[in-house]
Amino acid sequence: MYFAALLARTEDGWEASDTELDDVETLSDLSDLAREASAEAGAEDDTVLVFIEQEDAWFGVVRVDGEEDPRIYVSDAAAAARSSYGEILLTDELLGKEPDDLDVDLDALDLDGTEDGDTRTADDEEDEGSEGPGAEIVPPGPIGDTGILADLGVPEKELLALDGVDALSEIADALGASEVLETVR
Structure with missing residues (x-):
């Protein structure tokens, strides 16, 4: 069972929406979906976070800031590699591979x-x-940008300490977005 949600930061705080990933095949598709949600929330050049979780086995956070390249953190790369949604996040670049490899x-x-x-x-x-x-x-354990949420109140050390159980709720709580996240759960 998967859970996926978008959190868009607006002038009034965070706005959450659940999202279907059925039509998302690549990280580019996911980034486009996040940018569309940002525009709909009136936060076009602001931060959008995509939360993906698989039954407490692993979670991932994708951060899209305007037109910048997305930043990615995955709590357990090996577990995510066995998941179709996890494969979206585990890009060659994130895994340290050259496309020619x-x-x-x-x-x-x-x-x-x-x-x-x-x-x-x-x-x-x-x-x-x-x-x-x-x-x-694919190596077990965390992979990606551990500082992805540091400026939003979740330092690297705290992010790395989170396991799959309630991790997204703890992140949302630190962001001040727990209520809006719970509305889409």
Whole structure:
């Protein structure tokens, strides 16, 4: 079960709205959705936070400030990687990968699927739990911009100390937005 909400900062405080992520496939789509919510709230160049949570397993915060690139924090990258919504947040840049790292040299693959010089077989890889050449390994634990909310009252140390249980409520409380967040829960 997922929960997703947008918090837009306006002159009058925070405005919250729940959001459907069914049509969101990329971080760019999510950023556009946040900017639209900002414009609707009358906070066009101000801060919008996107909260995403999966049943206390992990949470993510995306911060969009006007037309700047979004800033991202994910509480548990490995757990988020197993989620379709988490995959939206785990960009190559966030994971420290170059886009070219994903390219596989098909000429270097033998017919049995092993790379030149690789003596492991597909059976060996299954035994090791690997998904084969190019398999992605996502580190467990927090990833991203730990200072994403520092200027809003949630220092890095406090953000890192939050676990999935009620984390978004604690963040909203620190922002002074707990009541508006609860209205969309």
